Amino acid sequence: MKNNCRRVPAWTRRFIAYALLLLLAAAFLYPIPLDAVLHTLPKFQFGQLIAALISDGQGELIAILLIMALLTVIFGRYFCACLCPLGALMDLTSRIRAVFSKQAFAYKPDSRFRALVPILSLVLLWAGLNLPFGLLEPYSLFVAKSVFYSGPNLIIFLVIILAAVSGRAFCNCLCPTGFILKLLAKNSKFHLTFKDSCLKCGACSRICRASCLDGKNKNLDKGRCVLCLDCLAVCPRDSLAWGEAASAAQLPNRRPFLKQAALSLLAAGSYLTPEALRAKTLAQPPLAPILPPGALSLAHLNAHCSLCHSCVRVCPNEALVPSGAESPALWDRPVLDPYQGFCQYDCTLCTEICPTGALVALSKEEKHQARVGLVFFEREECVVVRNRTSCGACAELCPTGAVRMAQGLSGDEEPVISENYCIGCGACQQACPVRPTSAIRVNGIFIQQTAARPVIVETEDLTLTDDFPF
Amino acid sequence: MNRRTFIKTLAGGALALSLEAGLGSLPSSALRAQGFPDLVATRGTNLTAMFDKSLEALGGLGQFVKSGQTVLVKPNMGWAIDPAGGANTNPVLVSHIIKNVLNLGAKKVYVFDNTCDNWNDAYQVSGLEKAATEAGATVAPANSTGYFQKVDLPGETTLKSTQYHELYLEADVVINVPVLKHHGGARMTAALKNMMGAIYDRRPLHRNGLDETIPELMLYKKPNLNVVEAVRVMISGGPRGHGDSRYLSSQMMIVSPDPVAADMASAKLLEAAGIKIPEYIEQGAKIGLGVADLEKLNIQRLTAA
Incomplete structure (x- = not known):
């Protein structure tokens, strides 16, 4: 009976982590019924919030970050234990591995080299190069590279191999989020403690995926502990507990306190971004890709986007895609490709779920006038003009009336453009039957604008003069 | 007329006749043989009453649907626009038809449309998914090629082939329920044009x-x-409709097994509002789908209370 009791914390932790992992994965696969999940879970991704902080993001996100950081200082790395989707995936991998191999983990002392990669990625993020951060930050990595959506991806494959071989090594050696949480949790008020009954058997060290428990010496590296609580379940004498530090000796002393103060200053300093340095790295692309709605400008998107591709995954029309080689300055950030799909007039999903505020949430009314590009009509290529046949596919789809069929240069009906109303949704480009290049296309704009409000005229309905005109 | 043109005309006529005989379970000529009109136009504002009155004049819906059959009810639900916008078929009418079809003992009723707006949004905002499901129909998606099958079109055609939704092919009976409106590209959309929602690639x-x-x-x-x-x-800004679109309060329902006749009667309504009659209606008559000359048809004009 007692045996089962001490499994409860580990089981609870695991249940929460797996449930959230499942919910998040399912929400990206079925965004319509699970939109509530998409609107909440990504907002509590610590790494995304760090990206928001570094890019001088919205105050609301920074407030969440500060609260989550404070909770880490008190309780340790609860984020890594329960909220991190990649962490849950790695735990799952470790458990599957345990079925095939009984090889144990072992305590390893901390090393300064472990800080190298995370610090580098954070410095580059600060300087405006988001790619390394995007490849290492667990939420970005999970959503953008996950096997669930985009087919097997080498990076996620490597992460899983790493998890199978050495547990949570990723979290303490490569993960930028893990690195910052490690600094915050180093002197957490609540943590694992050894009771006097401990016989130093080392069973806990053999199960510790973060290699942070030194059971032989009754020693714990609090910073690296990801709170999986599995050690509580394996201790044969029930000698481990999680709780408030008991003795005065374990209270933070001056040195770690100073370290934490320095870290806080560093975080605050990131608000003072060197604009000149960022301007260099956030260059304008040679072509004109269409940025997603709410991106505000190329500079805003480049600065805030963490490459997580959440917007790409949720776009119901599959219109958002990661930018490719044709716009290198965008570095894998989302762009609208009207040949894939058009931006649905009433849809604001991508702007709502963006976890870093790179896409600013738009109301339906704002979205109706949010211009992301401008229509360009290559009249000579239009089938109506060339063949004198009826088509009108572009005007049919245009939600704002920017493209209408009216008397044109030819004297006959042809697409006629009123640029004022164009929001650049790309519906016309998608509908146009001319291929490989549509006769009507959207050119992206680097600073997004507000289009003219579509004309609303309430007119009396006409009535029939004859009861039956036939 | 020389011999060659005479033979051509003869052959064309024979082809048209054979097509007429081969298409649809109950061509309008069969209705006429029983003394029913070819087309019924009913004025009114109550959609269910107008439908009931129209079908009564045609000898009842049982003329078209038999017990145990699989029926496709094909509305226009291409747009994420609520019923007031007039861009989609009214859910009240679609729901009423589905219930009547099921009352006749139909095995299964399907509803789908290959939408223009995002399909999920269009199905929901049009109110048709809810109305059709509640009435007892199965509302099927039509948003990916997997649901469609390539079919070679018979005779000499421009298209040669197209991809039909599998439920359109499977259905024993197809009831086409378009909404009449202006169309920027085709001038008008009604019965013939509504078939563009039954195929996959419209380009x-x-x-x-x-x-x-x-x-x-x-x-x-x-x-x-x-x-x-x-x-x-x-009557303007169609098929989607814009803030400055105008409307004609024509208070009409046009019911016929002949899609060409139904479209021509519809076009006459729009002509009264200044919209030219689209050429595809005459073209439909030319390839043998029906009769475009309304003078030649027995039309019954009714008013529903």
Whole structure:
């Protein structure tokens, strides 16, 4: 009976982590019924919030970050234990591995080299190069590279191999989020403690995926502990507990306190971004890709986007895609490709779920006038003009009336453009039957604008003069 | 007339006749043989009353649907626009038809449309998914190629082939329930044009000219009954509708097994509002889908209370 009791914390932790992992994965696969999940879970991704902080993001996100950081200082790395989707995936991998191999983990002392990669990625993020951060930050990595959506991806494959071989090594050696949480949790008020009954058997060290428990010496590296609580379940004498530090000796002393103060200053300093340095790295692309709605400008998107591709995954029309080689300055950030799909007039999903505020949430009314590009009509290529046949596919789809069929240069009906109303949704480009290049296309704009409000005229309905005109 | 043109005309006529005989379970000529009209136009504002009155004049819905059959009710639900916009068929009418079909003992009723707006949004915002499901129909998606099958069109056509939704092919009976409205590309959309929601890739039609190609979609399989909803008709800014779209309060429902006749009667309504009659209607008559000359038809004009 007692045996089962001490499994409860580990089981609870695991249940929460797996449930959230499942919910998040399912929400990206079925965004319509699970939109509530998409609107909440990504907002509590610590790494995304760090990206928001570094890019001088919205105050609301920074407030969440500060609260989550404070909770880490008190309780340790609860984020890594329960909220991190990649962490849950790695735990799952470790458990599957345990079925095939009984090889144990072992305590390893901390090393300064472990800080190298995370610090580098954070410095580059600060300087405006988001790619390394995007490849290492667990939420970005999970959503953008996950096997669930985009087919097997080498990076996620490597992460899983790493998890199978050495547990949570990723979290303490490569993960930028893990690195910052490690600094915050180093002197957490609540943590694992050894009771006097401990016989130093080392069973806990053999199960510790973060290699942070030194059971032989009754020693714990609090910073690296990801709170999986599995050690509580394996201790044969029930000698481990999680709780408030008991003795005065374990209270933070001056040195770690100073370290934490320095870290806080560093975080605050990131608000003072060197604009000149960022301007260099956030260059304008040679072509004109269409940025997603709410991106505000190329500079805003480049600065805030963490490459997580959440917007790409949720776009119901599959219109958002990661930018490719044709716009290198965008570095894998989302762009609208009207040949894939058009931006649905009433849809604001991508702007709502963006976890870093790179896409600013738009109301339906704002979205109706949010211009992301401008229509360009290559009249000579239009089938109506060339063949004198009826088509009108572009005007049919245009939600704002920017493209209408009216008397044109030819004297006959042809697409006629009123640029004022164009929001650049790309519906016309998608509908146009001319291929490989549509006769009507959207050119992206680097600073997004507000289009003219579509004309609303309430007119009396006409009535029939004859009861039956036939 | 020389011999060659005479033989050509003869052959063309024979082809048209054979097509007429081969298409649809109950051509209008069969109705006429029983003494029923070819087309019924009913004025009113109450959609269910107008439908009941129209079908009564045609000898009842039982003329078209038999017990145990699989029925496709094909509305226009291409747009994420609420019923007041007049861009989609009214859910009240679609729901009423589905209930009547099920009352006749139909095995299964399907509803789908290959939408223009995002399909999920269009199904929901149009109110049709909810109305059709509640009435007892199965609302099927039509948003990916997997649901469609390629079919070669019979005879000499511009399109040669197209991809029909599998439920359109599977259904024993197809009831075409378009909403009449202005269309920027095709001038008008009603019975013939509504078939563009039963196929997958519409680009070949736009590329080759809508007037030429729209009627060809009914060559392989023709709906058994066309019910054109024309109570409040969008007469500008169609097919989607804009803030400055105008409407014609024509208060009409046009019901006929002949899609060409139904479209011609619909076009006459729009003509009263200054919209030219689209060429694809005459084209439909030319390839043998029905009769465009309304003078030649027995039309019953009714008013529903």
